[in-house]
Amino acid sequence: MSLKNLFLRDKRVALEIASDIKKIAEKIGGEIKIMHVCGTHEHTVTYYGLRSLLPENVKVIAGPGCPVCVVPAKEIDEAIKLAMEGIKVYTYGDMYRVPGSRKSLADAKAEGGEVQVVYSVGDAVKLAKSEKREAVFFSVGFETTAPIPAAYICSRNIPENMTFLVSHRLTVPALKYVLDDPEIPLNGVIAPGHVSAIMGASSWSFVAEEYGIPVVVAGFEPIDFLMAVDIILRQIYRGEAKIINEYTRVVKWEGNLNAKKLMYKAFKAVDGEWRGIGVLPRSVFTLTRDYKIYDARERYDIRVDEVVDFPPPCRCADVILGKAVPTDCPMFLKACTLSRPYGPCMVSSEGTCSIWAKYGGYSVVKRSNG
Amino acid sequence: MTSRIRLAHGGGGRETSEIIENIIKPRFKLKKIFDGIGLEELDDGASIPITEKLHGRHLVVTSDSYTVYPIFFPGGDIGKLAACGSINDLAVMGARPVAMLDTIVVEEGFPLEDFTRILDSFKRVLEEENVALLGGDFKVMPSGKLDRIVISTTGIGIAEKVITDIGLKAGDKILINGGIGEHGAAIMAAQAGLDVESSSLSSDVQPLTRIMQAAIKNGEVHAAKDLTRGGLASALNEFAIKNRVSIYVYEDKIPVKEEVLAYSEMLGVDPLVLACEGRVIVVAPPEDAERIVKIWKGMGFKQAEIIGEVTLERPGYVLLETLAGGIRIIEKPTGEIVPRIC
Numbered sequence: 277m278s279l280k281n282l283f284l285r286d287k288r289v290a291l292e293i294a295s296d297i298k299k300i301a302e303k304i305g306g307e308i309k310i311m312h313v314c315g316t317h318e319h320t321v322t323y324y325g326l327r328s329l330l331p332e333n334v335k336v337i338a339g340p341g342c343p344v345c346v347v348p349a350k351e352i353d354e355a356i357k358l359a360m361e362g363i364k365v366y367t368y369g370d371m372y373r374v375p376g377s378r379k380s381l382a383d384a385k386a387e388g389g390e391v392q393v394v395y396s397v398g399d400a401v402k403l404a405k406s407e408k409r410e411a412v413f414f415s416v417g418f419e420t421t422a423p424i425p426a427a428y429i430c431s432r433n434i435p436e437n438m439t440f441l442v443s444h445r446l447t448v449p450a451l452k453y454v455l456d457d458p459e460i461p462l463n464g465v466i467a468p469g470h471v472s473a474i475m476g477a478s479s480w481s482f483v484a485e486e487y488g489i490p491v492v493v494a495g496f497e498p499i500d501f502l503m504a505v506d507i508i509l510r511q512i513y514r515g516e517a518k519i520i521n522e523y524t525r526v527v528k529w530e531g532n533l534n535a536k537k538l539m540y541k542a543f544k545a546v547d548g549e550w551r552g553i554g555v556l557p558r559s560v561f562t563l564t565r566d567y568k569i570y571d572a573r574e575r576y577d578i579r580v581d582e583v584v585d586f587p588p589p590c591r592c593a594d595v596i597l598g599k600a601v602p603t604d605c606p607m608f609l610k611a612c613t614l615s616r617p618y619g620p621c622m623v624s625s626e627g628t629c630s631i632w633a634k635y636g637g638y639s640v641v642k643r644s645n646g
Numbered sequence: 647m648t649s650r651i652r653l654a655h656g657g658g659g660r661e662t663s664e665i666i667e668n669i670i671k672p673r674f675k676l677k678k679i680f681d682g683i684g685l686e687e688l689d690d691g692a693s694i695p696i697t698e699k700l701h702g703r704h705l706v707v708t709s710d711s712y713t714v715y716p717i718f719f720p721g722g723d724i725g726k727l728a729a730c731g732s733i734n735d736l737a738v739m740g741a742r743p744v745a746m747l748d749t750i751v752v753e754e755g756f757p758l759e760d761f762t763r764i765l766d767s768f769k770r771v772l773e774e775e776n777v778a779l780l781g782g783d784f785k786v787m788p789s790g791k792l793d794r795i796v797i798s799t800t801g802i803g804i805a806e807k808v809i810t811d812i813g814l815k816a817g818d819k820i821l822i823n824g825g826i827g828e829h830g831a832a833i834m835a836a837q838a839g840l841d842v843e844s845s846s847l848s849s850d851v852q853p854l855t856r857i858m859q860a861a862i863k864n865g866e867v868h869a870a871k872d873l874t875r876g877g878l879a880s881a882l883n884e885f886a887i888k889n890r891v892s893i894y895v896y897e898d899k900i901p902v903k904e905e906v907l908a909y910s911e912m913l914g915v916d917p918l919v920l921a922c923e924g925r926v927i928v929v930a931p932p933e934d935a936e937r938i939v940k941i942w943k944g945m946g947f948k949q950a951e952i953i954g955e956v957t958l959e960r961p962g963y964v965l966l967e968t969l970a971g972g973i974r975i976i977e978k979p980t981g982e983i984v985p986r987i988c
Contacts, residue, residue, distance in 0.1 A: 285969035287898060294971065323916075325972025498970035614980045625914065634916075636975025641965055 285324075285498055293502040294329040300509040301331045308334050309461060310508055311598050313451055314341040314468035315626020316496050322637035324498040334505065337598040340450040340550075341468065342626040343417045344371045345596055348549045351443045352376030353580040355414045358441070358572065359389035364411040365441075366400035369393045371416055374620045377584040381414075397425045404438035412572045416443045420470040422561060423535035426542035429567050439572040442561055446545060447471050448479055449559035455487050460598055464508035465491040466501070469523045474539075476531025477521040484517040495523040542567055551620065552585045552593025592619035595628050602629040603638050651756045656786025665784055669762060673769045676778035679745050684780045692780035694745070694802070704805045706741040708732055711798040715986040717764070720832045721848030722923075724797055725768035727988060730853050730923060731874075732801030733775055737858040738870040738926055739810075741803030743775055748782040749798040754789040764795065775853050777801075813868040814889040818956040819935035821928045823857050823942050824850065824949045825901040826878050830920030831909045834984045838913065847905045852924035860941050865934030873922035875987055876979045880919065881927055882964040883978040890961045895954030895976070897969045918966075919979040921987045929956065 385391040404411040483491035490511035494504035548560025594600035612618035621627035678684025682693040828850035942950035
């Protein structure tokens with residue numbers, strides 16, 4: 277298949293792969309659960325209606341793939357507290373409307389808090405330099421977004437009035453947590469293409485080697501995803517468990533060495549809280565000793581009131597872990613909608629609830645012609 | 647006369663007369679219907695004589711306001727938009743637009759040059775469409791109380807037979823006269839500060855009278871709707887819900903320009919929900935649909951296409967067969983997709 281076919285989103289090619297998937301799935305028999313751990317993969321799956329192309333016994337589940345969904349309410353509360361105290365908080369748009377314990381940064385802004393949405397850390401640095409006032413960049417995201425703030429931090433190209441509220445989380449420990457949970461039995465894993473571009477395909481080899489589960493690094497075109505499912509099923513059928521990189525046009529085995537170097541110079545991984553999930557070992561970034569002067573938590577005394585991660589009956593935590601799908605939640609599309617979201621999974625464009633609500637993912641329509 | 651509009655121009659006195667007499671009135675050739683009262687007389691209202699000619703027909707009326715930002719955008723401006731918007735609402739009701747009234751409110755200090763440029767594009771559409779300007783209103787608001795200019799238009803048309811949103815039957819085809827999302831993408835890109843001038847991305851804003859009249863003459867039109875805010879997704883959902891039918895559309899049949907696709911992917915917006923200002927979906931029986939699309943193509947609408955059909959599979963839902971061959975529901979868009987689009 278040529279790259280052209282892939283980008284053309286060729287229906288014939290897609291249907292051909294789907295029919296191969298069907299044949300192999302039939303031979304394997306029984307339920308086959310494949311998890312992806314990326315909001316953009318869920319977007320591809322739902323937007324292109326890929327579940328409708330899969331046979332009944334092949335289930336594609338969304339795992340922890342939404343970086344703003346897993347930032348604990350406490351850290352959002354911290355950002356809000358700073359904003360309400362008159363410190364300018366720069367945030368990505370995706371984080372802006374995510375509720376903390378009681379409110380979101382958007383609510384805080386409406387109440388007079390100092391919040392501004394930026395597209396990148398570069399914009400935040402530029403603004404902080406020109407505005408010359410106390411400012412904090414709310415640095416969130418998985419391994420994909422961490423290298424850019426790391427580059428700024430390592431170059432010390434940051435004005436004195438600016439610090440970072442670091443809230444980055446790492447996907448590898450999250451996937452380990454899921455694989456260790458007997459409640460989530462998996463037969464295959466589709467690894468995130470964007471994260472892998474930085475971390476390298478090699479960072480997922482533990483899935484095959486330690487857990488004996490086939491794993492495929494996949495891109496974000498519908499054909500990428502279908503190929504990944506097909507490759508996993510072929511492995512299962514042959515009784516193999518290997519790591520395969522389907523996204524070779526972007527992802528290298530070792531990843532982006534420069535980005536990794538900067539990232540681990542600026543940050544180190546420590547045990548940390550994931551929203552509604554608990555503490556995961558070595559899963560959260562904090563600034564290294566050399567760069568502690570850029571840590572907002574060092575500069576300001578940020579104490580927040582009692583924290584509520586998920587006001588019940590929100591099932592966001594289960595949705596993030598792949599233990600539940602949005603339709604299992606009693607609030608989905610009832611008390612929790614795109615215009616009035618209740619939990620973070622309905623707010624972020626990478627949240628499964630939001631993707632299902634936007635693109636009709638709550639109902640799988642099978643092709644009538646088989 | 648000064649180069650900027652001042653508060654006094656909206657005061658109703660001598661300065662207002664200057665604007666109306668010197669700037670607005672001379673621009674419009676057609677100022678009345680039959681021998682009724684119109685713009686020329688500057689009376690308190692306009693009149694349309696009810697003649698034999700109107701007997702048994704429908705007078706169709708519509709009203710809309712325009713707040714688009716930026717006011718000049720690739721492919722048009724607020725004047726062209728204000729004229730086309732109301733003309734299109736009439737056209738898709740099966741009417742021939744005949745007259746219009748406009749209300750223009752501008753901010754104090756608005757450049758006169760921009761004002762006349764907007765009026766000229768407004769006039770151009772009315773002239774081409776043979777639509778009379780019967781009257782209107784002009785006001786000025788203090789600086790800072792209004793963002794430059796707001797226009798409201800009321801359109802009047804005459805229809806032999808009114809076409810509504812109801813009337814879809816299982817087996818009917820859904821046709822569209824061209825690529826989706828061009829207005830939305832052009833505005834969105836302009837608002838985001840992307841260099842749209844140098845690209846071929848431009849708004850599709852245009853009158854739909856010819857397109858609609860051609861459809862009515864050459865086939866049995868069961869329903870029609872112009873695509874505005876919420877784009878194709880919104881219009882199809884409205885059809886499906888109002889008619890309690892299901893609509894099945896094919897993504898690979900939905901015309902969309904490459905640059906619209908590129909911009910919407912870049913900015914993370916689904917082209918299905920992007921606004922159009924010169925596109926209509928018409929519902930017609932299969933044979934009529936084929937004929938209409940052929941005629942539309944002959945009229946220069948090369949991207950005209952049958953994009954799907956009416957079924958009874960899942961009443962109230964719009965189903966999309968995606969480019970990858972999968973099927974998903976097209977949701978009714980929620981929230982503000984692009985602010986101040988029209």
